[in-house]
Amino acid sequence: MSKPTVDELRAWYEAHETQILADYFSFLKIPSISTDPAYKDDIRKASEWAAGRLKKIGFKVDIWKTDGNPVVFATHLVDPSRPTVLIYNHYDVQPVDPIEKWKSPPFEPVLKDGFVYARGASDNKGQCFYTLTALQALFELSKKVNLNIKVFIEGEEECGSTGALQMLKEKKEELKADYLLIVDSGAYEEDTPAITIGLRGIVTMEVKCTNSRIDLHSGVMGGIALNPNRALIQLLAKLWDQDGVVTVPGFYDDVTLPSKAELKEFAQKLDLDYLKKQFGLRAFQGEGSYTLWESNAIRPTLEINGISGGYTGTGFKTVIPSQAIAKISCRLVPNQDPKKIVRCITEYLQKQAPQGLDIEVTYDHGGKAIRMSPDTKLAHLCCDAYAEVFGKPCKKVLNGASVPIVADFAEVMGGEVAIIGVSLDTDDIHAPNEHFSLKQLKDGFLSMGRILGRMS
Numbered sequence: 001m002s003k004p005t006v007d008e009l010r011a012w013y014e015a016h017e018t019q020i021l022a023d024y025f026s027f028l029k030i031p032s033i034s035t036d037p038a039y040k041d042d043i044r045k046a047s048e049w050a051a052g053r054l055k056k057i058g059f060k061v062d063i064w065k066t067d068g069n070p071v072v073f074a075t076h077l078v079d080p081s082r083p084t085v086l087i088y089n090h091y092d093v094q095p096v097d098p099i100e101k102w103k104s105p106p107f108e109p110v111l112k113d114g115f116v117y118a119r120g121a122s123d124n125k126g127q128c129f130y131t132l133t134a135l136q137a138l139f140e141l142s143k144k145v146n147l148n149i150k151v152f153i154e155g156e157e158e159c160g161s162t163g164a165l166q167m168l169k170e171k172k173e174e175l176k177a178d179y180l181l182i183v184d185s186g187a188y189e190e191d192t193p194a195i196t197i198g199l200r201g202i203v204t205m206e207v208k209c210t211n212s213r214i215d216l217h218s219g220v221m222g223g224i225a226l227n228p229n230r231a232l233i234q235l236l237a238k239l240w241d242q243d244g245v246v247t248v249p250g251f252y253d254d255v256t257l258p259s260k261a262e263l264k265e266f267a268q269k270l271d272l273d274y275l276k277k278q279f280g281l282r283a284f285q286g287e288g289s290y291t292l293w294e295s296n297a298i299r300p301t302l303e304i305n306g307i308s309g310g311y312t313g314t315g316f317k318t319v320i321p322s323q324a325i326a327k328i329s330c331r332l333v334p335n336q337d338p339k340k341i342v343r344c345i346t347e348y349l350q351k352q353a354p355q356g357l358d359i360e361v362t363y364d365h366g367g368k369a370i371r372m373s374p375d376t377k378l379a380h381l382c383c384d385a386y387a388e389v390f391g392k393p394c395k396k397v398l399n400g401a402s403v404p405i406v407a408d409f410a411e412v413m414g415g416e417v418a419i420i421g422v423s424l425d426t427d428d429i430h431a432p433n434e435h436f437s438l439k440q441l442k443d444g445f446l447s448m449g450r451i452l453g454r455m456s
Contacts, residue, residue: 002453004141006388009449012137013442021111023053024129024441028109028118034069034092035159043069043155046091050128050153057136059151064171066163069155073167073174076149084148085455086177086413088405089128089184090157093120094430101432115435123429126436127183127421127444128153134448138456147456150177154405157184160365161405168405168412178415179378181451184403186423187440188267193386193447194395195379196419197266198258198371200300201332202402203341204364207349208325209235211357215310215319228324229309231357235349236326239302244295245288246302250344254335257298258371258398265374267395268293278426297398301331302345331400338366367404370417378416385450386420389443422447 004012013020032046033039047063047070054061059074069092077084096106096119104110109118120126131151139145152175154164168175188194209232216225241247258266270293275281286295295301309324311317330341346361353359372379374396383394403419410417422444428434 002456004138004449004453006446006450008141009134009137009446009453010442012141013133013445020133020441021438023133024116024126025109027125027129028116028120029107031107032092032120032155033095034156035095043092047072047153047155050091050132053132054135054151057132057139059135059149064163064167066166068163068166071155071164071167072151072153073171074151075174076145076147078144078146078148080148082146082148083179083455084150084177084415085179085181085452086150086152086175086415087131088180088182088409089131089151089153090124090155091128091153092155092158093123093125094158096432098432103433106432106434111438114439115437116441117433117435119434121434121436122423122427122440123434124157124184126441127423130441130444131183131448134445134452137445137449138452142453142456145456147452148177149452150175157403157405161367162365164405165408168408172412175409175413177413179455180409180413180415180417181382182403182406182409182417182419183421183448185399185419185421186425187421188395188397190424191390192392192395193383193390193422194267194397195382195386196399196421197374197379197396198297198334198398199369199406199419200400200402201336201338201367201369201407202329202404203332203338203366204305204327204329205342205345206325206327206362206364207232207236208323208360208362209309209353209357210323210360212320212322215322218318218320221320225320226354226357227320228357229321231354232307232309232324232326235352235359236304236307238352239345239348243288244285246300248302248344248348251300251302251341254337254340255300255333256335257333262374263298265396266297267397268297270296296400298333300333300336301400303329303331305329331402332366332369334369334371336369338368339363342366365404367402368407369402370407370410371398372410372417376416376418378418381454382418382420382451385454386447388450389446420447420451
């Protein structure tokens with residue numbers, strides 16, 4: 001059997017468990033919020049923390065400076081004839097708002113009932129940390145790690161991966177690999193592992209609807225001035241028909257669907273009772289005649305993420321706002337181009353807008369979708385490793401979420417891709433009270449250790 005074995009990894013973990021938890025907490029304490037420039041120093045600290053960890057293991061480490069946040073790149077290169085694996089994580093996290101919903105400070109990790117509560121506990125510091133810990137164990141338990149390993153840890157996954165995308169263009173040769181492991185996904189269920197074969201792409205944009213230089217008195221101007229709030233709401237309502245089908249011309253032009261044979265490879269369970277209980281979700285909406293699973297896994301979506309305009313503070317202020325704003329995002333499927341989708345939506349809204357209104361759409365960020373074959377050598381290797389650790393077959397899934405850089409990464413590195421991880425829907429990632437269980441931390445460590453062990 002390839003080394004180290006599950007039993008050897010488990011024994012190593014248990015011998016180091018106290019220090020592992022202390023190091024995990026030290027990583028979580030760094031408020032590496034990437035979307036807010038106020039946390040620039042903390043972003044640097046997080047990148048240096050990850051770099052220091054890799055240096056201690058024995059990697060050659062560089063911190064690549066970018067126009068955005070730094071990328072940590074580390075290598076262990078033994079022989080060009082041996083396989084090369086490239087491992088991707090990110091050290092940045094989402095903002096913590098609404099802070100009042102947190103039961104403990106988001107950057108003061110708390111262990112309660114077997115769960116660690118902190119921003120980034122799961123996404124992605126938890127998964128990044130167990131990856132680094134598995135690498136440490138691999139090097140300590142193996143006489144020789146007969147595998148070329150490259151590690152790429154970025155700091156802007158939560159806000160568009162600007163710096164990472166820059167490095168993909170500038171460092172193409174350094175990033176070549178036979179296998180790419182994106183360690184930023186989840187298990188099928190708490191005790192059932194999964195590898196993700198496809199992710200949707202994403203594009204985000206801001207829509208501004210303007211009708212006057214300043215806010216207007218709603219009595220003096222009421223009945224005269226067209227209210228941008230009302231106009232924008234009416235415009236947005238035209239983006240779908242009553243069955244949830246997007247009405248924007250060109251939106252579906254390039255959509256590519258998996259074959260019937262490929263669909264049979266994917267787990268297609270969607271537990272509505274679980275969603276109702278876990279999230280308090282009561283109303284559901286798919287796309288036309290597609291099932292809810294299909295609408296989430298293989299179809300594109302268009303969503304309104306936020307609307308603002310006028311006065312929304314305490315009390316009342318009777319104004320007709322000068323401007324209304326909406327934040328819109330689309331989840332995309334293979335062959336859809338993010339910038340083309342923005343153009344289609346812009347043209348549609350501007351054409352539908354009442355005369356005189358100014359409609360401005362600003363592109364924020366985007367990334368293409370990726371969908372791999374479920375029958376690659378890497379997919380089988382990862383599935384076998386997960387099955388070995390969890391003691392049950394590994395599922396193959398399509399995920400409706402996005403890791404925008406994955407498609408670009410896959411194109412540059414040129415090899416097989418697997419998106420892996422042990423996060424759960426119940427981890428409350430991006431929400432208050434994000435958490436990760438000690439069991440997930442250990443299972444992730446064991447799984448990554450076995451994947452790398454099988455490769456080497």
